[in-house]
Amino acid sequence: MVENTRTINTDWVSPRQKPAGASGVIEKRKGSLPVYMQLAQIIRSSIASGKLKSGDRIPTASKLAEEHGVSLMTVRQAVTVLVEEGLVKRVHGSGTFVRKVEMGKTSFHLDSLNQILSDTDHLKIQILKSDVERVQGIEGEMLGIKLEDPVILVERLIHYQKEPFALQAAYMPFDPISPVVEDMLDATGLSGLFFNENPSGYKKGSLRLWPVIMDQVESDLLMIAEDKQAFKLEYIYYNFKDKPCAYGWFIVPHENMPLISQIGVWNE
Amino acid sequence: MVENTRTINTDWVSPRQKPAGASGVIEKRKGSLPVYMQLAQIIRSSIASGKLKSGDRIPTASKLAEEHGVSLMTVRQAVTVLVEEGLVKRVHGSGTFVRKVEMGKTSFHLDSLNQILSDTDHLKIQILKSDVERVQGIEGEMLGIKLEDPVILVERLIHYQKEPFALQAAYMPFDPISPVVEDMLDATGLSGLFFNENPSGYKKGSLRLWPVIMDQVESDLLMIAEDKQAFKLEYIYYNFKDKPCAYGWFIVPHENMPLISQIGVWNE
DNA sequence: TAGTGGTCTAGACCACGGG
DNA sequence: CCGTGGTCTAGACCACTAG
Numbered sequence: 001m002v003e004n005t006r007t008i009n010t011d012w013v014s015p016r017q018k019p020a021g022a023s024g025v026i027e028k029r030k031g032s033l034p035v036y037m038q039l040a041q042i043i044r045s046s047i048a049s050g051k052l053k054s055g056d057r058i059p060t061a062s063k064l065a066e067e068h069g070v071s072l073m074t075v076r077q078a079v080t081v082l083v084e085e086g087l088v089k090r091v092h093g094s095g096t097f098v099r100k101v102e103m104g105k106t107s108f109h110l111d112s113l114n115q116i117l118s119d120t121d122h123l124k125i126q127i128l129k130s131d132v133e134r135v136q137g138i139e140g141e142m143l144g145i146k147l148e149d150p151v152i153l154v155e156r157l158i159h160y161q162k163e164p165f166a167l168q169a170a171y172m173p174f175d176p177i178s179p180v181v182e183d184m185l186d187a188t189g190l191s192g193l194f195f196n197e198n199p200s201g202y203k204k205g206s207l208r209l210w211p212v213i214m215d216q217v218e219s220d221l222l223m224i225a226e227d228k229q230a231f232k233l234e235y236i237y238y239n240f241k242d243k244p245c246a247y248g249w250f251i252v253p254h255e256n257m258p259l260i261s262q263i264g265v266w267n268e
Numbered sequence: 269m270v271e272n273t274r275t276i277n278t279d280w281v282s283p284r285q286k287p288a289g290a291s292g293v294i295e296k297r298k299g300s301l302p303v304y305m306q307l308a309q310i311i312r313s314s315i316a317s318g319k320l321k322s323g324d325r326i327p328t329a330s331k332l333a334e335e336h337g338v339s340l341m342t343v344r345q346a347v348t349v350l351v352e353e354g355l356v357k358r359v360h361g362s363g364t365f366v367r368k369v370e371m372g373k374t375s376f377h378l379d380s381l382n383q384i385l386s387d388t389d390h391l392k393i394q395i396l397k398s399d400v401e402r403v404q405g406i407e408g409e410m411l412g413i414k415l416e417d418p419v420i421l422v423e424r425l426i427h428y429q430k431e432p433f434a435l436q437a438a439y440m441p442f443d444p445i446s447p448v449v450e451d452m453l454d455a456t457g458l459s460g461l462f463f464n465e466n467p468s469g470y471k472k473g474s475l476r477l478w479p480v481i482m483d484q485v486e487s488d489l490l491m492i493a494e495d496k497q498a499f500k501l502e503y504i505y506y507n508f509k510d511k512p513c514a515y516g517w518f519i520v521p522h523e524n525m526p527l528i529s530q531i532g533v534w535n536e
Numbered sequence: 537t538a539g540t541g542g543t544c545t546a547g548a549c550c551a552c553g554g555g
Numbered sequence: 556c557c558g559t560g561g562t563c564t565a566g567a568c569c570a571c572t573a574g
Contacts, residue, residue, distance in 0.1 A: 048471060048508075049508070050508045053469055100469060101469065101471065101472060101473050101505065103378065103473065103503055104386075105382070106377065106378055106475055107375040107376060107377035107378070108376045108377075108477055109375040110375070114372040201318075201322040202369040202532060203316060203532055204369060204530065204531065204533050205371065205531045206528065206530050206531075207371055207531070208526070208527065208528050208529075209527040209528075209529075210526075211479025211497035211498065211499060212497060213495070213497055229478070229481055231479055233371075240317070240318045254478045258478075259376075260475065261475045262473070262475070263474075263475070264473050265471055265472050
């Protein structure tokens, strides 16, 4: 199956960097990559080169263990890496198979947004509004409170490197006893925003991402052409009693929040 | 960052309580959940109930192993479950800590889209256009071919349960030798569409998700009010020589493709 | 230096799938 | 039934962090 036939693909001439483990021989000396990573790399290379094709069964765990002189648990750990990369699929009782490159199982993460909102040196938070209001419409529904109940409302304009970056709104039920009220109303930092610095913490949260067209006001604030598309990222956080205790959203022009995902073998 | 230092590790789990699903005691009889899942559940419950709070260090691996009478590898497997759920974070040399519920590491997957496009019984693919054209503009760039080079172009309208669901376009360099050309041009099934049934397979792919406003034609085809927002899902697939060999996109009204993500403890 | 997680072994048995 | 992956053990040593 995965015999090293020493036949080098002609288009393999170019790559100058050869990851450890790609040689096909496991090194156990100090300083080398963990054995399981090396083994994962060997299998990954076989997939990348086409030696193992979509649907093929990769060598069994015991075969891999024997061939590379490692234990079964180590083989398992190696294969787990590939499973998590989406390259292979385990089928109990049958084998482990190379998956097709298809978009079905792809996921998009918020790393770029995360990175920017972590870069506090270049962030400036401008408070547009910050007070206690009587709740209307959707926000009350989301928070599970009655119409006209008081809520804390904070609207922020987030600047990144001196440029308007995103709009944000946060709602939470007003509780005069809560010690966080003042913090919330004066939240020019990132507290309770993208990162949850709520001292009591939340038990769980739910996020929803959808496309919106910015209105005049939003476009002006973000200094972007009107009718420009953007992402809206809505969130609800729940406390340990499963009660909604924070609702809010971000509006981010999509240029500021690229959603990209990769599948298949990208790192050989 | 308020730590509750009064919390003593000794009472982080009370073996007496028996919540539905998992007691605080590991069962090893046949038919019960795997030990590592039971242990994961025990720790998860401690987080859900607030006994373990954000930032707290969970008991060390050896402590867990001793307390529950299991081996270190089993403890590791249990904790790995929670790491993958995003509930805890391992820090080498320091400990394993309960993560805050925050949106930073969230990811959105395409499960709902995947599910619908797998439900072939209720899908109908209508070919809007299917021919070989000389490539113009962006599509040529994406495929890395010259202007005016021939490409296969297929445009499809996807119906789900008799309703227009999504628009799709697929481009690939025209290669008269390739045996898939006819298949592509007559692709009223899902071959080469969301699921990659390309016999040769691809090595890797890249996806991009962004918000678009549908134009008149698109709105009409999808029978949706004009200027309605939608998601555009673009893809490029590469062959084993790292050459782009398939470019295309889906346009899906966002109601048809909810992007929802959950964080924290949802399953106790 | 003490204590933590990270890797690894050489076994064992169980659970599932297909011939 | 056999071969597969799935779980589990009781050790061992390594790598990192912090006091």
